[in-house]
Amino acid sequence: MSSERKDEYKVIGHSVPRIDGPEKVTGAAKYTLDLKFPNMLYGKILTSPHAHARIISIDTSEAEALPGVKAVITHEHVPTLKYGLSPARWDENIFCSDKVRFVGDKVAAVACLDESTCYKALKLIKVEYEVLPAVLDFTTAMDEGQPLVHEEYERNINTEIHQEFGDVDKAFAEAYHVRTDTFIGQRTYQCPIEPHTAISMWDNNKLTVYSSTQSPHYFQYYIAREFGLDMGDVRIIKPFVGGGFGGKLEPTGLEFAGAVLAKRTSRPVRMFYDRAEMFAHNRGRHAQQMEITSGVDKNGKILVIHANFKMDGGAYTSLGIASAYYAGALLPMTYEFDNYKFDMYRAYTNLPACGAQRGHGAPQPKYAFESHLDNVAKDLGIDPMDIRILNARRENTETPNNFKVNSCHMRECLEKVREMSDWDEKKKHKIPGRGVGVSTGSFVTGAGYPIYRTDLPHSSAFIRINEDGTAATLYTGAVEIGQGSDTVLCQMAAEAMGYRYEHMKIIAADTEITPMDLGAYASRQTYMSGTAVKMAGEEIKKQIIEMASAMLSLPVSDLDCDDGIVFSLSREGKALTFEEVARKHFVLKGPLLGKGVYTPPKLGGTFKGAPVGTSPAYSFGAQVGEVQIDEETGQIDVLGIWDAHDCGKVINPRLLHGQVHGALFMGMGESCWEEVRYDDKGKIINPELANYLFLTAMDMPPIESEVLDTYEPTGPWGAKEVGEGATNPTLGMFSNAIFDAMGVRVNSLPLTYEKVWRALKEKRELEEAEKNKKS
Amino acid sequence: MLNQTITDNEGVKRYLITLNVNGDTHTVLVKGNAILANVLRDELNLTGTKKGCELGDCGSCTVLLEGKPVDSCMVLAMEADGREITTIEGVAVNSKLDAVQEAMLNYTAVQCGYCTPGMVLSAKALLTRNPHPTEPEVREAISGNLCRCTGYVHIVEAVMAASEGRLVPEDYKSSKAEGESA
Ligand code: FES
Ligand code: FES
Numbered sequence: 001m002s003s004e005r006k007d008e009y010k011v012i013g014h015s016v017p018r019i020d021g022p023e024k025v026t027g028a029a030k031y032t033l034d035l036k037f038p039n040m041l042y043g044k045i046l047t048s049p050h051a052h053a054r055i056i057s058i059d060t061s062e063a064e065a066l067p068g069v070k071a072v073i074t075h076e077h078v079p080t081l082k083y084g085l086s087p088a089r090w091d092e093n094i095f096c097s098d099k100v101r102f103v104g105d106k107v108a109a110v111a112c113l114d115e116s117t118c119y120k121a122l123k124l125i126k127v128e129y130e131v132l133p134a135v136l137d138f139t140t141a142m143d144e145g146q147p148l149v150h151e152e153y154e155r156n157i158n159t160e161i162h163q164e165f166g167d168v169d170k171a172f173a174e175a176y177h178v179r180t181d182t183f184i185g186q187r188t189y190q191c192p193i194e195p196h197t198a199i200s201m202w203d204n205n206k207l208t209v210y211s212s213t214q215s216p217h218y219f220q221y222y223i224a225r226e227f228g229l230d231m232g233d234v235r236i237i238k239p240f241v242g243g244g245f246g247g248k249l250e251p252t253g254l255e256f257a258g259a260v261l262a263k264r265t266s267r268p269v270r271m272f273y274d275r276a277e278m279f280a281h282n283r284g285r286h287a288q289q290m291e292i293t294s295g296v297d298k299n300g301k302i303l304v305i306h307a308n309f310k311m312d313g314g315a316y317t318s319l320g321i322a323s324a325y326y327a328g329a330l331l332p333m334t335y336e337f338d339n340y341k342f343d344m345y346r347a348y349t350n351l352p353a354c355g356a357q358r359g360h361g362a363p364q365p366k367y368a369f370e371s372h373l374d375n376v377a378k379d380l381g382i383d384p385m386d387i388r389i390l391n392a393r394r395e396n397t398e399t400p401n402n403f404k405v406n407s408c409h410m411r412e413c414l415e416k417v418r419e420m421s422d423w424d425e426k427k428k429h430k431i432p433g434r435g436v437g438v439s440t441g442s443f444v445t446g447a448g449y450p451i452y453r454t455d456l457p458h459s460s461a462f463i464r465i466n467e468d469g470t471a472a473t474l475y476t477g478a479v480e481i482g483q484g485s486d487t488v489l490c491q492m493a494a495e496a497m498g499y500r501y502e503h504m505k506i507i508a509a510d511t512e513i514t515p516m517d518l519g520a521y522a523s524r525q526t527y528m529s530g531t532a533v534k535m536a537g538e539e540i541k542k543q544i545i546e547m548a549s550a551m552l553s554l555p556v557s558d559l560d561c562d563d564g565i566v567f568s569l570s571r572e573g574k575a576l577t578f579e580e581v582a583r584k585h586f587v588l589k590g591p592l593l594g595k596g597v598y599t600p601p602k603l604g605g606t607f608k609g610a611p612v613g614t615s616p617a618y619s620f621g622a623q624v625g626e627v628q629i630d631e632e633t634g635q636i637d638v639l640g641i642w643d644a645h646d647c648g649k650v651i652n653p654r655l656l657h658g659q660v661h662g663a664l665f666m667g668m669g670e671s672c673w674e675e676v677r678y679d680d681k682g683k684i685i686n687p688e689l690a691n692y693l694f695l696t697a698m699d700m701p702p703i704e705s706e707v708l709d710t711y712e713p714t715g716p717w718g719a720k721e722v723g724e725g726a727t728n729p730t731l732g733m734f735s736n737a738i739f740d741a742m743g744v745r746v747n748s749l750p751l752t753y754e755k756v757w758r759a760l761k762e763k764r765e766l767e768e769a770e771k772n773k774k775s
Numbered sequence: 776m777l778n779q780t781i782t783d784n785e786g787v788k789r790y791l792i793t794l795n796v797n798g799d800t801h802t803v804l805v806k807g808n809a810i811l812a813n814v815l816r817d818e819l820n821l822t823g824t825k826k827g828c829e830l831g832d833c834g835s836c837t838v839l840l841e842g843k844p845v846d847s848c849m850v851l852a853m854e855a856d857g858r859e860i861t862t863i864e865g866v867a868v869n870s871k872l873d874a875v876q877e878a879m880l881n882y883t884a885v886q887c888g889y890c891t892p893g894m895v896l897s898a899k900a901l902l903t904r905n906p907h908p909t910e911p912e913v914r915e916a917i918s919g920n921l922c923r924c925t926g927y928v929h930i931v932e933a934v935m936a937a938s939e940g941r942l943v944p945e946d947y948k949s950s951k952a953e954g955e956s957a
Contacts, residue, residue: 026864662926664926
């Protein structure tokens, strides 16, 4: 009765308005910072002014004596259990006890009657430090003789990866052309506009936390673990969240210190990070050094790749082990080759910890790889578009690192952007200073394995039909952070039930009310939460049809339900409304409920690190960009960007394009402008939105995005991901467009005007020198 | 005009000021350094005015002061004394959305929504003084409002559409919800 492939659906595939839109446009939407509770206190964290220092003593007596201060806590008052997100390396404490490891590391916290008292109290806490030499450069952090960030990690090595697939040596020996390039990627920060906020409160031994989180489930798990509580005694509630992009995936000092302050004062405590503190908490993109060597045949067919990377992890692991694996894992996605070697070292440094930012680990390696591929194409005299089409991955293939790819329209995406951008014409008639670049990307549709080891399902949902049948409420642990999951999941629920979107209500992301879901990361919710929601909806539909069968005295096989009407397939006019059938169900059988659950199949190989990068489905995309470079100043003007995506069945076109726009916008920023910069003491130079430059409405170029009509056989109605994958091609696309425009390559991100100007200057000087030599 | 003041036993002065917010008159007692954004949010419970930086960089806290968009995190409450303030809560009248709000909704110009109140107010101020702006004018008018989610594409589209009275996008017409409410 349900899910054979159709061209047209009543609810999915349409740009219905966002379910949370009215609250957002009227200002009624409440984010965590907008919530207040009776008797609530305000909390703030004291952080380290040094990148690396031993704590000699902490004196809180003056702060405690200040009127309005209700609690002051340090490492003496909190659990000493280390936490983190990647379980293999839990290395962070609520407060530092022996030494601080970056400017911004957590030392103490206060809870006060108001915010201004908090700032006064923080100033009164006296911490005596012995400043230690700091490790600030990840490229030398692992050399012998460097100071150690964590004594237990020799040579500051946080993660070390060596993977080899196929016969790498043989392939290099047989290659027609071998080339090596090295690129550098910078530190960037997610910069959601909503600051992180948490409100903690206790009811006897039960802890409730309202938080701007991307994953109530992981918060619940990690907070329960830290305080030795049962998960059932920790309730995480997600109010509206103002963007995450990976930065709100793990609990912060706000939740951990907040819980302790709330316990000690027996009052709710609200804590938030201001903008500079957000930058210091970070968990943004790692800086990376990426050396890529390829071997290709005469025609440009890739035979072998060796990726040799180093990354700057910062002071703690966060989710960085996964980031390190992701950097290499996703490289073989968009092009087919059999021989692949990946070496990676993730270093500890005395800088803020890095984690998962949109496209997790993949965008910078993709930048390196795509830039390198253009260099190879140039060496061989092949058009950059042609070399990509030649190597493009096909459907039903497997990567050398054992990822199974079902649907894949990589080649069609490339052909589409070729056509949209008028590529061939632009290549034929080159205008001085102008260039076009192409790049590809791919991303997981949800991770195949959860972050901590568990056999719990990844998603679950249930639906309750209102007693009179006039509304349906979807309960899901899925996490709306702006991407539109509440809307898309309601569309899916309505479609599966044969009901109407405008009667949908949703209650989401409250661990005490909604069934478990791993949350908003790894681009997983449309597919994974969606699969659970679809199952729940189909269970409702089945019960509706059974009830209607009794009411109409027709066999179940003769009935269907669509768009709120239950009707006979054979007899015209024999029909009932969903409402009346649902009401009857309640009268005769009690609540009408449907439930669904999703667990991914067992995926991936058996080598070390094999789970990272596994996914039930992968998205693919290609982008072309055209730039104009001002030779005098290095200024880059973006004339246009064309994007084509293979993201399976589209549930809501406008929301989907919104994801592409946002991802592209972020990728553009990372390409040319965004960089978190540090001084020689490890202090962030630009922790403000005025100085960490991301694009304003005036900087945003015209974008054309198109989706191909594709279908993922394992996905709900054929859907797969889009939200993160669209970031992946952008950096490489810019690099290649700039390369095409000026004939020289900038080998480090961001590709700033200054770097472009310098590269042009060097090129000119080189040409002059050549000329002088000849004459 | 001299404000009435009260001095507490630590010697801190508080001033009695009048804020006209969305047509309502509020009398509040504030310190001299009280920030308008905080007074609106904390004293008047108008939390639709967001705070994203408190440095005048992001525009989330935009309100209209005598019709002009300002970052309310950079305005002292004292400076707003006696003046007319419009916050996002005052834009829809009797739950009838303003054209900008309606277009933002229908064109899916909203993602996380954190920048939205500020965007709506900046756009509304623009359309009030210039009912038919060009696209560059729209971009300029909202350039002080940072959005990290949308790339501004749908936002610009929505503001342009609002100015042209096209409150419902073409692709939206095919949606079930529209067919239903029409
Ligand atoms: S909070 Fe006022 S401009 Fe950012
Ligand atoms: S919609 Fe999220 S910041 Fe604009």
